Amino acid sequence: MTATDEPVVLVVEDEPDVGETYELWLAGDYEVRRAATGTEALEALDEDVDVVLLDRMLPGMSGEAVLSELRDRGHDVQVAMVTAVDPDFDIVEMGFDAYVTKPPTRETLLETITDLLERRERTDRVREYRALLSKRAALEGGKSGTELVESDAYDELEEQIAALEDELEADEDRLLDDSEFVGALRDFEESD
Amino acid sequence: MSSEDLSSRRVQVEDYDLDDVLPVEGLAAIDPGTNVLISGGRMLGKDRLALELLAAGADDQAIAVTPDTAGSRLREDFASVAGRLDPLRVVDCTGASDSGSFDDTDDVKYVTSPGDLTGIGMGIVKCTREMGESVDDGLRLAVLSLSTLLRYSDPDRVFNFLHTVTGRVSAADYLGIATLDPGAHDPQDVNTLTSQFDVVVELREADEVGREARVLGHHESPRTWQPL
Known part of the structure; x- marks a missing residue:
């Protein structure tokens, strides 16, 4: 928890004007921290940070190096690379969760951040889904068919499972996107 | 523009x-986006059956x-x-390489360990990206086997991995195939993993015919045991 309860975005950008612009755009919805170098970014990063906007071309330590250090430390954080070059599949391989082409519009930047925060919620929902399935399996293992049919708790569980299944299925198309697909896998692995 | 041109083809x-x-009634063909689990004990030919299902589409792309x-x-x-030989591409996550090199080839993408589930996903994506438009004619994706993945990652992780992979299969209209030895794991874990599949093909030994199969979850097929 942070002082404001707003999600925390860490902006890593060496050009002050650009960093300030991002901060201005984000300040209404997020708590913004800024860093101008890779070293500063690693210093500013703690458990409260939810999303990092990481410029690829930083003086000294590159965006990639910062990312790899941050992953090594096991931070459960979403990282979007901000880049002027078309990154193609590289960014997925490098371990970024998304990328933003420079210079981004306000809409793009806000959308990317919302999207990354939503991914996290989906991870939680899949966990919840498994917990419910597990519970159902336990019930089925312990009771006879007639007992289950007559059990209100079982009915309720079935309803919860069906509702969550619908919700997850409605969201499935996002997995067509390669960075979403790999990102979804990475989120689970990191947040254990 | 964020990540939009990283979209794969449906x-x-x-x-x-x-x-x-x-040889089961109603199972000559199956809908796109279906996830099929082949479930059965050791020595029942699960992997062979999975390869046969991969190979049945002469014009389809395939990833194992x-x-x-x-x-x-x-x-x-x-x-x-x-x-x-073609068109099979393999995501090899055995953690060993017979050539001594982990550099990807056209046909084989290497992942350093069966426990690197993100790496496996990345391997799948590398394959689909290389296939490009040829995916339009069909793509069959098999995981051989879930039982081995369960030896390297806890059931929670394997569940999450599977949820993501079966979700991709369903969204992109692939055919998904996986194998599992249910006797080797906790029944509750088997239950939660199995419920992520649309169709389950169960295999068992049978005295006279060698082995039998029954198909669950496919409305056009009977749920009775049949010789295989």
């Missing part, structure tokens, strides 16, 4: 031909994720079943 097929791999068999070896196994 397959454009009416159904997936299963030939006569499973294997934590058990070296990529080149699996391609040979596929060739002996299919009568052709």
Whole structure:
């Protein structure tokens, strides 16, 4: 928890004007921290940070190096690379969760951040889904068919499972996107 | 523009031909986006059946994720079943490489360990990206086997991995295939993993006919045991 309860975005950008612009755009919805170098970014990063906007071309330590250090430390954080070059599949391989082409519009930047925060919620929902399935399996293992049919708790569980299944299925198309697909896998692995 | 040009193609097929791999009524073909689990004990030919299902689509692309068999070896196994080497691509996550190199080739993408589930996903994506438009005619994706993945990652992780992979299969209209030995794991874990599949093909030994299969979750097929 942070002082404001707003999600925390860490902006890593060496050009002050650009960093300030991002901060201005984000300040209404997020708590913004800024860093101008890779070293500063690693210093500013703690458990409260939810999303990092990481410029690829930083003086000294590159965006990639910062990312790899941050992953090594096991931070459960979403990282979007901000880049002027078309990154193609590289960014997925490098371990970024998304990328933003420079210079981004306000809409793009806000959308990317919302999207990354939503991914996290989906991870939680899949966990919840498994917990419910597990519970159902336990019930089925312990009771006879007639007992289950007559059990209100079982009915309720079935309803919860069906509702969550619908919700997850409605969201499935996002997995067509390669960075979403790999990102979804990475989120689970990191947040254990 | 964020990540939009990283979108993969959705397959454009009416159904997936299963030939006569499973001589079960109503199972000559299956809808795109279906996830099929082959469930049964050891020595019942689960992997072979999975390869047959992969190979049944002569014009389809195919990817096999294997934590058990070296990529080149699996391609040979596929060739002996299919009568052709292509188009199988393998995501080899055995953690060993028979050539001593972990550099990807056109046909085999290497992942350093069966426990690297993100790496496996990345391997799958590398394959689909290389396939490009040819995916339009159909893509079959097999995980051989879930039981081995469960030895390297806890059931929660394997569940999450599977949820993401089966979700991709369903969204992109691939045909998904996986194998599992239910006797080797906690029944509750087997139950939660199994519920992520649309169709379950159960295999068992049978005295006179060798083995039997029954198909669950496919409305057009009977739920009774049949000789295989």
